[in-house]
Amino acid sequence: MVNESDLVIIGVSAGLALGILIASLVFFGIRWYKNHAHLRQCANERSLTTLPIRINGLETSTDFSASLTNSITIQQLEQPHKSSHFFWWNHHSKDRFMSAPGILRYSYKDIQKATQNFTTVLGQGSFGPVYKAVMPGGVVAVKVLASNSKQGEKEFQTEVSLLGRLHHRNLVNLLGYCVDKGQRMLIYEFMSNGSLSNLLYNEELVLGWEERLQIALDISHGVEYLHEGAVPPVIHRDLKSANILLDQSMRAKVADFGLSKEEAYDGRNSGLKGTYGYIDPVYVTTNQFTMKSDIYSFGIIIFELITAIHPHQNLMEYINLAAMSRDGVDEILDEKLTGKCYIEEVRELAAVAHKCLQKSQRKRPSIGEVSLAISKIKQRQLVREDTISFASRDFSGDVSRIKDQHVELSKMISIKESN
Template identity: 65%
Template sequence: MNLQAELITIGITAGLALGILISCLVFFGIRWYKKWSNSTRSASEGTSTTLPIRTNGLDTSTDFSASITSSISMSENVKSYSPFSWWSCQSKDHFASQSGIPKYSYKYVRSLLSTREIQRATQNFTTTLGQGSFGTVYKATMATGEVVAVKVLATDSKQGEKEFQTEVVLLGRLHHRNLVNLVGYCVDKGQRILVYQFMSNGSLGNLLYGGEKKLSWDERLQIALDISHGIQYLHEGAVPPVIHRDLKSANILLDNSMRAKVADFGLSKEEAFDGQNCGLKGTYGYIDPAYVSTSKLTMKSDIYSFGIILFELITAIHPHQNLLEYIGLAAMDHDGIDGILDKQLVENCDIEEVRQLAIIAHKCLHKSPKKRPSIGEVSQVILRIKNRRQHRPLSRGLSQLEDQNDELSRTASMNHKQSG
């Protein structure tokens, strides 16, 4: 009897061990097959490339914010991997496909913008557009005649390497008219290079604080609306949503039509980080105090930064020049926001519109992130302000026409009485 029980126990144990072994073999077999099929597919699509160029070109940016379905189809391959998992992979085909940027043969890419041309050009650039933790940004004209901004990673930049990875991954799947377009990138011979569409009017920060060009109230209101649309796409249109994490006037760029685009996604995080503990990153003066105190990154952190930008548009006071103190004093003063209005706007704007924009900006800066409005709500308020402004001349014109008709009627009536 005991022998029979022992045999049964041995049989069960052996069966379990065999089942576990078979399960492991199946699991690793499936993983091997997926890797093999991916590499086979990549090989069949063409030669690997170090500089993929986006098909929609330099001056175009497709807007998928109106269709969530389109965004899902664009990013369904992105959701299944960790944002930086591709970087440890040696296959450049894998790198290109995971970033979402189309691949081409090296011969085709070289005809548009070769690695050698970029490296030679960056050594001879005399026009520097900016300098950051990533490296230097240059202005260049490619062989096709297109003007671009070339961001070259500094060889000693530790933070820039990670930012480079994030930019390629995110901008490979983010497409909106109010986001700066990544034209291409280069990973070759130790070089890390990003190529963007050129924004001829520079950054909002330069225009507000250092540029010779004066921004009208109409332009500032349109810039605010453009920024809100860009953030709204990141928060509500992108799949998965993205927290920018470094919104500031220096990262808002303007094209030749003075339309604003959000730039610099090196510090951005996907929605998975919303409400999670995250290393403190950003720019002093724009960072959400709640994020500083809790290290928890949320979408409302972007809302706070946008509120600061809105007050910059109203006051032309930089956050490093005690903007928050001025805002606090204005809130207690009888004149309110009127007292710190940018001098260029005095008597050149509708003060009621300025006050309405200041009200929503104040809400963006609320101490409690939960009580701050969503970017969709902020965008609607700015749009209503702008629409009222557009309709006001029409209503004013109709009113003047009615007054003229009344005057003509009175004149005709008086003439009729006199003739009688």
């Protein structure tokens, strides 16, 4: 007969064994879940978090977010048939973007036919070549992700996702995309006057002061929509003259959202992204991008409009030297504008740009304040032009009246002489 002490021992042993079994199941269950989640994350996000270092030249975006995993990523990019990027896109891109309003998906054959087998090249960027195409709705521009492009598929995905919900007259309109036959393409509205960079630094073309001031205002409206109109707000992170495009009416639109992020995004581990010469120094030291980082980049663009000096030609040194000079911005004004602009408006716009370039982000204005300041300069310009035009009309009338009086006087003299 089993005594009471034996029952206690058996009960404790059974309980202990059951506890060990449950603990083991929980341990292996958690371990399986973490491994499964890690594999899933690798499949979906490897291209998003470990892009290779990009330094593709003066006009291209740079990505300094190198890590120990970069070498693995580079090896994978060199093996396209085994790349998780292509695997992910081939299996998931269709479902991801089917819901993007107004963004159409095209087949490779559609684009090949529209571009006449990719014959008319409009330009070349870090993303790849840009071709002119004729669609049923009219002329468009097609950006093709080059097979050896340093700008990864993350940017492609970001561009489609963001522009599917962002719509403003001062943002370039994305009309469609193509993910087919291993190709990735973006279809945009055609901007016949190209980039601001090409216009500013083309010796054969002259941008007038009125056009430059309007371009600055257009850019401010586009960025204002991103920062204060979009929900959630968006930080562009790669504002530069090469990413400002102009339509047939010379109205400016902000383009290239491959590096953009929503404001709520935690960018502490994102690495340093942008274009040399336009990057906020505070962002460089803290690795934290904010709206005020976009403001700094916009300040650089404003000084480009005033001086036609590229950031890679020591623009900041010229700005700092001019700030210490008695004549200020007058000394670095683009020679093409000499004697052809109202210098007070130039100085006012330069003052706005200086505020954008403050070392402390806290002291920099918001884009709403910048847009308002430029709008006031534009309004004063229009008033001045109207005044000059009115004065010219009055002067013309006076001249006409003087001529009439002269004719009448001549007639009177002739009559008196005949008498």
